[in-house]
Each structure stands twice: as structure tokens, then as C-alpha cells.
Amino acid sequence: MPFYQKQGIIPPKRHIVFENEEGGLYQEEVFGTAGFVGMTSTLYHVHPPTMVAEMGEPYPVAPEIAIEKNLKALSFNGYDVAQVDDYLRSRNTLFVNNDLHIGLAAPSKFSDGYFFKNADADEMIFIHHGSGILNTAFGQIPFEYGDYLIIPRGTVYQLDFDSTDNRLLYIESFSPIFTPKKYRNNFGQLLEHSPYCERDIKTPQNLKTNKELGEYKTLIKKQGMIYPYTYKNHPFDLVGWDGYNYPYAISIHDFEPITGRIHQPPPVHQQFEGNNFVVCSFVPRLYDYHPKSIPAPYHHSNIDSDELLYYVDGDFMSRNNVSKGQITLHPGGIPHGPHPGTQEKSIGKKSTSELAVMIDPFNPLKITRQAMNIEVKDYYKSWIH
Ligand SMILES: [Fe+2]
Numbered sequence: 001m002p003f004y005q006k007q008g009i010i011p012p013k014r015h016i017v018f019e020n021e022e023g024g025l026y027q028e029e030v031f032g033t034a035g036f037v038g039m040t041s042t043l044y045h046v047h048p049p050t051m052v053a054e055m056g057e058p059y060p061v062a063p064e065i066a067i068e069k070n071l072k073a074l075s076f077n078g079y080d081v082a083q084v085d086d087y088l089r090s091r092n093t094l095f096v097n098n099d100l101h102i103g104l105a106a107p108s109k110f111s112d113g114y115f116f117k118n119a120d121a122d123e124m125i126f127i128h129h130g131s132g133i134l135n136t137a138f139g140q141i142p143f144e145y146g147d148y149l150i151i152p153r154g155t156v157y158q159l160d161f162d163s164t165d166n167r168l169l170y171i172e173s174f175s176p177i178f179t180p181k182k183y184r185n186n187f188g189q190l191l192e193h194s195p196y197c198e199r200d201i202k203t204p205q206n207l208k209t210n211k212e213l214g215e216y217k218t219l220i221k222k223q224g225m226i227y228p229y230t231y232k233n234h235p236f237d238l239v240g241w242d243g244y245n246y247p248y249a250i251s252i253h254d255f256e257p258i259t260g261r262i263h264q265p266p267p268v269h270q271q272f273e274g275n276n277f278v279v280c281s282f283v284p285r286l287y288d289y290h291p292k293s294i295p296a297p298y299h300h301s302n303i304d305s306d307e308l309l310y311y312v313d314g315d316f317m318s319r320n321n322v323s324k325g326q327i328t329l330h331p332g333g334i335p336h337g338p339h340p341g342t343q344e345k346s347i348g349k350k351s352t353s354e355l356a357v358m359i360d361p362f363n364p365l366k367i368t369r370q371a372m373n374i375e376v377k378d379y380y381k382s383w384i385h
Pocket of ligand 1: 300302307336
């Protein structure tokens with residue numbers, strides 16, 4: 001995140017003696033995701049972060065691809081993914097390319113036995129249903145319906161859910177996830193035309209230092225494998241940290257929509273960007289106010305990107321018969337547009353209550369077997385009167 005944060009206690013300079021209460025040294029770790037040229041934070045551990053006690057047998061979790069190449073509009077019932085009482089096992093990877101994986105999960109709990117670290121990918125977790133606390137070494141971030149959690153790769157975390165009914169949409173991005181550059185000035189500050197600002201961003205708080213030694217299982221994901229590590233030190237043993245690289249949350253409900261006299265294009269809805277993809281938030285808003293405006297979108301040719309829409313809540317203006325958690329995937333290469341009758345129906349309407357997350361990957365998505373298990377059949381024919 002491009003603004004400076006500090007929690008706990010840190011020494012007055014980097015890389016100098018920082019004594020603990022026993023006269024020994026706190027253990028400094030520079031934590032970055034783009035070598036030494038990207039954003040970093042400097043962490044101060046009670047114990048070295050290298051105290052590996054055991055390594056279990058690694059096991060594969062790479063998704064099975066059902067459709068390698070696709071030029072067909074598809075739809076999926078996202079709420080049909082099974083509820084599972086373990087966070088990692090609940091995750092269903094549905095769509096993949098070399099830039100990102102997209103999935104859905106319905107965990108009824110995290111599981112007591114481990115911490116998780118994604119060593120390959122920054123994660124964006126959109127909370128469609130449920131609430132709780134994201135626990136990390138940086139501190140805690142409470143989350144609720146509508147929050148996007150952004151977790152930089154390498155961050156060890158647990159999700160402490162308040163109840164068993166949880167619905168998550170997630171992205172694993174193999175590049176850092178940023179706020180869009182067009183919203184920021186040269187210094188990283190979010191500009192006046194940005195639909196959200198720093199005040200909307202929830203940063204880690206309530207740093208807790210876990211000094212005790214023991215056996216702490218951390219499941220580390222890398223290259224489609226899970227590596228079970230057991231450390232002697234608790235992964236959340238920081239006395240302090242500062243810097244720019246840390247997990248944060250921002251709510252879709254704090255996204256202030258940009259509207260116009262005539263239809264505004266999808267880039268006004270942009271929430272995040274990564275390498276070769278963007279994420280947009282479609283939120284409740286007033287409709288276009290030109291006397292002859294058509295609020296529903298026009299047909300358009302997304303020749304350069306796939307368009308994946310995840311329907312969260314409210315009526316979706318351009319679609320008939322969509323349900324909560326439904327996904328549509330309009331592949332790059334063929335035009336798509338509103339369903340029959342929805343343009344006419346939208347004329348004269350004053351506002352919409354739609355809430356949806358759009359993910360546009362600029363490289364084609366492959367579709368997994370898990371996705372095909374929840375497919376809505378024959379969606380591609382749904383534009384015929
Ligand atoms: Fe579109």
C-alpha cells in the first residue's frame with residue numbers, strides 16, 4: 001500500500017542494534033514482494049523467522065483444467081460450491097491463466113491446526129457473506145460483508161470467522177495488486193477523482209506479540225503445491241513493524257460511484273489492478289440523467305480481454321434471471337451486451353441497486369473441472385428472444 005504505517009515498537013533507524021528485554025537482539029526482517037525496488041516493510045521479530053523444526057510431505061493442489069481454450073459465453077452458479085469446514089480445502093479454483101487464478105470458497109471455519117502463506121500470489125478475498133478477523137503478524141483487520149481483503153504474497157494469515165456461513169470470492173495474483181495508477185499522484189496519494197481514498201482503507205491494528213515457542217504448522221503454497229512447514233516460533237511474534245507493504249481491507253460499500261449524463265464506461269468502476277487484469281466494483285448508484293439516456297450498457301466488443309462478472313446483490317440491470325453468487329464469463333473475441341428487453345426496461349429508471357465485482361483478465365482464462373461442475377447450461381444462447 002502506498003502509504004506509510006507503523007505498529008508496535010521499532011528502533012530509531014533501520015539495521016541498527018535493537019535490544020530486547022533480556023539484552024539480546026530483536027530479529028529484523030525486510031519484507032517485500034518486488035525485490036528491493038518494490039514496497040517493503042521492516043519487521044522486528046522476537047525470534048528469527050527461520051526456525052524450521054519439521055517439513056512434512058508436500059502435496060499438489062493445482063487445479064484440473066477442463067477447457068484449455070474457450071470462445072463461448074459461460075455462466076456458473078457460485079453459490080453451488082460446497083461448504084467445507086477447512087479453509088484451504090474449501091477453496092475452489094475456477095479460472096486460471098498465467099497472471100491470476102480466480103476461485104470461490106464457502107468455509108464454515110478456518111481450521112485450528114495451521115497458518116497459511118501464499119508464496120506465489122497476492123490474494124484478494126472479497127467477503128460476500130460472513131464476518132470475522134484477518135489475523136496476521138502485522139496485526140488484526142476485522143472484516144465483514146463487502147470487504148476486499150488484500151494480502152501481499154508471503155503474508156502468513158488465518159481467518160477467524162464469526163459464524164459458519166461464509167462466502168468468499170478470491171483472486172490469487174502472480175503480481176502485486178495495486179490501487180489503480182490513474183487514481184494516484186506521483187507520491188502515491190489517492191487523488192480527488194478517485195472513488196475511494198486513504199480514509200476508506202482499513203490497516204492492521206492491535207498488534208499482538210506471541211513470544212512463546214512451540215510447534216506452529218504453516219502451510220505454504222508455491223507452484224501448485226502445499227508445503228507443510230512446522231516452525232518453533234509463532235508466526236505472529238512481531239514487537240513492531242513499519243513500512244508500505246502490509247495487508248489491508250477496503251469495503252465495496254465505500255466505493256463512491258462516478259455517474260454521468262450518459263452511460264459511463266467500465267473504467268470508472270475500477271477498484272484494483274494487477275499485471276494484465278483489473279478489478280471493478282459495480283455499486284448502487286443514480287442512473288444516467290440525459291433525458292434520452294439508456295442506462296443499460298451498449299453491446300461491446302471486448303476483443304482484448306475476458307470479462308468475468310460476479311453478482312453480489314440487487315437487481316442486475318443488463319441481465320435476466322441472475323442469482324446471488326452467479327458468475328458470467330464473456331470471453332475476449334466475441335461481442336456481448338444486454339439481454340433482450342433490458343435496454344428498453346432501463347430507460348427512465350432513476351437508480352440501480354446492483355452490486356457486482358468484475359474481473360477483466362487481459363489474457364484468456366482456462367476453465368477448471370470445478371467450474372464446470374457448477375455451470376449454468378446453455379448460457380451462450382440466452383440472448384435469443
Ligand atoms: Fe462487458
